[in-house]
Amino acid sequence: MSLWERLRAWWNGSDPTSERREFALDSHLLNTLDALSRQTGISEEALANDLLATGLQALSRRDELWQCWQMLTPREQQVVALACLGLTNRQIASRMGISPDTVKTHLRAATAKFGVHTKAELNLLLSEWDFSAWV
Numbered sequence: 001m002s003l004w005e006r007l008r009a010w011w012n013g014s015d016p017t018s019e020r021r022e023f024a025l026d027s028h029l030l031n032t033l034d035a036l037s038r039q040t041g042i043s044e045e046a047l048a049n050d051l052l053a054t055g056l057q058a059l060s061r062r063d064e065l066w067q068c069w070q071m072l073t074p075r076e077q078q079v080v081a082l083a084c085l086g087l088t089n090r091q092i093a094s095r096m097g098i099s100p101d102t103v104k105t106h107l108r109a110a111t112a113k114f115g116v117h118t119k120a121e122l123n124l125l126l127s128e129w130d131f132s133a134w135v
Contacts, residue, residue, distance in 0.1 A: 065125065068114045076113075079106040081134035084123050 025033065033051075037044045072080065075096075082092045089107070093100040107119055116122050 065114075071113050072110055073106075076106045076110045078134065079103055080110045080122065080126070081131040083107060083119050084126050084129065084131050085134060 033044050037047050079092055089100045089103045092103045111117060111122050114122055114125060116125060
């Protein structure tokens with residue numbers, strides 16, 4: 001069982017060996033958690049649970065996006081990277097030596113694999129990724 005699967009099982013309470021567990025936080029995290037707890041009026045335990053759930057969800061989403069990326073062909077990856085850098089279809093076509101229609105075909109395939117419908121949605125989905133190496 002992978003670490004991610006064990007964490008998910010533990011979080012969902014489905015781990016039969018799980019009991020209430022406690023984790024030690026370094027002083028900086030503890031101070032930050034305490035300050036956030038006072039600011040929000042949420043208990044430290046509830047806040048820590050929310051933050052952990054949010055972090056685990058973000059890790060899961062990042063892993064899903066990476067799996068989608070790996071399903072792309074190298075040409076689709078190149079088109080997506082250039083599109084996310086803000087190049088138009090015509091600019092991408094010129095840079096890659098292909099037709100704008102071929103760029104559209106690669107984008108349609110990529111958006112389908114990522115489960116979105118437009119280049120703008122794809123760009124938003126991957127907005128935190130660094131595509132600067134593709135320039």
